[in-house]
Amino acid sequence: MSSKRNLMMAIGIITLAALSRLVPHIPNFAPITATALFAGIYLPRKYAFIIPVCAMLLSDLLIGFDWSSLGYVYGSFIAIGVIGHWVRAHRAMSSLLIATVGSSLLFFLVTNFGVWANPNSWYPRTLAGLIECLVAGIPFYRNTLLGDVTYTLGMVGAYELIQRKIFLSSSIRGVPDKSV
Numbered sequence: 001m002s003s004k005r006n007l008m009m010a011i012g013i014i015t016l017a018a019l020s021r022l023v024p025h026i027p028n029f030a031p032i033t034a035t036a037l038f039a040g041i042y043l044p045r046k047y048a049f050i051i052p053v054c055a056m057l058l059s060d061l062l063i064g065f066d067w068s069s070l071g072y073v074y075g076s077f078i079a080i081g082v083i084g085h086w087v088r089a090h091r092a093m094s095s096l097l098i099a100t101v102g103s104s105l106l107f108f109l110v111t112n113f114g115v116w117a118n119p120n121s122w123y124p125r126t127l128a129g130l131i132e133c134l135v136a137g138i139p140f141y142r143n144t145l146l147g148d149v150t151y152t153l154g155m156v157g158a159y160e161l162i163q164r165k166i167f168l169s170s171s172i173r174g175v176p177d178k179s180v
Contacts (some may be wrong), residue, residue, distance in 0.1 A: 004078060006043055006044060006047065010039070010043065012048065013035050013038065013039065013051050013055070013057065014035075014051055014054045014055045015058075016031070017030075017031050017035045017052070017055035017059075017133045018054075018056075018058035018059040019030055019059075021055075021056075021059035022059055022062060022063070026143055026147070027143055028032070028138070028140050028143035028144045028147060029143045029144075029146060029147035029150075030147055030151075030160070031147070031151040031155070032052050032055055032056060032077060032081055033052075033100075033103050033104060033107060033144075033147075033148040033150040033151070033152070034076045034100075034147075034148060034151030034155050035047060035051050035052055035055060035076075035151075035155070036051065036052040036081045036083075036084060037080060037083065037084040037087065037096075037099060037100065037103060037152050037156075038079040038085015038155045038156060038159070039051040039052070039079075039081060039082065039083055039084060040080070040081045040082065040083065040085045040087065040088065040150070040154065041084045041085075041088045041096075041115065042063065042085050042088075042159065044092050045085065047060070048078075048081030048082065048084050048085060049078050049081050049089075052074075052077035052078070052080070053074055053077065053078065053083075054079065056074060056077065057135045068114075068118045068120065069111060069114045069115065069118070071111050071114070072111050072113065072114030072165075073107075073111055073114070073132070075110065076106060076107045076110045077107075077112060079106060079110075080103040080107065083102065083103050083106075084099070086099060089097045090125075096144065096152065096153075096156060097149075098123075100148050100149055100152045100153075101145065101148075101149070102150045103148060104141070104144050104149075105146045107144065108126045108140075108144060109134070109136075111137075112133050112134050112137040113130070113133075114139070115129045115133055116129060116133040121133070
């Protein structure tokens, strides 16, 4: 893929992901994890980190920043971009599903740890307090997991279908596939 096409795709993904956080939606049902995975799978390495962070920054400018958890949230999305690179190396539906569920779990654990570790947290700084914090986050995890699976499968599926259609239409016209 050309660098201009990569840049245009990145800008489009950032814009759509940021907008999706601004329109009314089911709580925690957002495409940011999917965008980080998608970028890690299909785009050059730097985009796996830039896309989710830019989408979050743009939308947080309008929604408001939660400074107490920002490092945990943004750091999670950067780590999820790395997971996307793992999927790139292990191209299989099972790898994609494992990465998606694992990314949701990673985000859940890291961000809830951040809530617990916050000096202003309601939870005591004990193992029991951490467990209490994690248990309190479980209802939010359901929507996170559903959103991550839905958006990831939707984005990857749509991209793969488009790529196949482009490949098939160029093959039918006798144009050799340049991606091989």
